[in-house]
Amino acid sequence: MTATAETPVRLTQFAHGGGCACKIPPGELEDVLGGLTAAPPAAGDTPLLVGLATGDDAAVVALPARGGAAQAVVSTADFFTPVVDDPYDWGRIAAANALSDVYAMGGRPVLAVNLLAWPRDVLPFDLAREVLRGGLEVAAEAGCHVGGGHSVDDPEPKYGMAVTGLADPERLLRNDAGRPGLPLTLTKPLGLGVLNNRHKATGERFAQAVATMVALNRDASVAALAAGASCATDVTGFGLLGHLHKLARASGVTAVVDTAAVPCLDGAREAVRDGYVSGGTRRNLEWVAPHTDFGDTDTGTRLLLADAQTSGGLLVAGEIPGHPVIGELVPRGPHSVILK
Incomplete structure (x- = not known):
């Protein structure tokens, strides 16, 4: 398939998956990463504060003290x-x-570089320019410099960024810092995956999904730190259930979720009902099933809670003004996640 001036370009038709739903499944990824450790620098004065151990959103290293x-x-x-x-x-x-990964750690992004893969003989470069323009504008909104990047000729288009941020090492948001008694707050509604999948299949455009995905998690991160939170993660390709499981496992607690309190985008439940569920979402559900007490939760709700989000919100162990509390952390039990 080659795009021409006479043929309207639907970029989603040039990809086998879409957004964070194209991630390697979490179970397979953990098998790959299992046992991989890196030796610390021989004479390092920049200790690694967050690395591979808990599968957190970003790596964090302390800078040498210089006053x-x-x-x-x-x-x-x-x-x-x-x-x-x-x-x-x-x-x-x-x-x-x-940029969300930096906000999910409690940091402030300061520098990004573009990562672009482009089928140069198939898609015109004016489309690539529009992709880069969109990335540049959001980075500018975040107050983050974009200083170049890297591009490759690839049969499938891909785009993103490598981002560097700064944070206070004593005020990080980590996925292993949860403790019993803390409420769970979600800062964006679910349903991005199924709406995006419907968009890919039908061409329907969902403005509410686009607006949610382009919204920065900056204010939610600042509010979480102001509220004294120390535990958070962002909800992306592994779905709410997958990221909850990782957070609960890393923190040695169980997450109890009030399913009726979880916000969803308009049209999301209808998209699930009509079958617009990605393979990534189904793999998420399969992965968390052994670790989850589903109670009497119906299949549609389970799929929404496992829905592979793209640029989803923050899941914070703490109460954040203006955002719904969807559950709480309790002492560790037989399951890492319990649905009510």
Whole structure:
């Protein structure tokens, strides 16, 4: 399939998956990463504060003390195939998603570089320019410099960013810092995956999904730190259930979720009902099933809770003004997640 001036380009048709639903399944990824450790630098004065151990959102290293306030560097990378047909919107979404990992650690993004894979003989470069323009505008909104990047000729288009941020090493948001008694707050509604999948299949455009995905998690991160939170993660390709499981497992607690309190986008339940569920979402549900007490939760709700989100919200162990509390952390039981 080659795009021409006479043929309207639907970018989602050039990708086998869409957005964070194209991630390697969590179970397979953990098998790959299992046992991989890196030896610390021989004479390092920059200790690694967050690495591979708990599968957190980004790596964090402490900077050497040179007087003044302590600082840490937050480092992450995220890129994916087209999640929407509009190249400018795809660029905005991918940038917001990449920046989110820094916000999920309690950091402030300061520098990003573009990661672009492009089928140069198939898709015109003016579309790539629109993708990059969208990413540049969202980075500017975040107050983050974009200093170049890297591109490759690839049969499938992909875009994202590698992002560097700064954080206070004493005020990080980590996925292993949860403790019993803390409420769970979710800062964006679910349903992005099924709406994006419907968009890919039918061409229908869901403005509410695009607006949610391009929204930065900056304010939610600042509010979480102001509220004294120390535990958070962002909800992306592994779905709410997958990220809850990882957080509960890393923190040695159980997460109890009030399913009726979980916000969903307009049209999301209808998209599940009509079968617009990605393979990534089904794999998420399969992965968390042994660790989850589903109670009498219906299949549609289970699929929404496992829905592979792209540029989703923050899941914070703490109460954040203006956002719904969807559950709480309790002492560790037989399951890492319990649905009520």
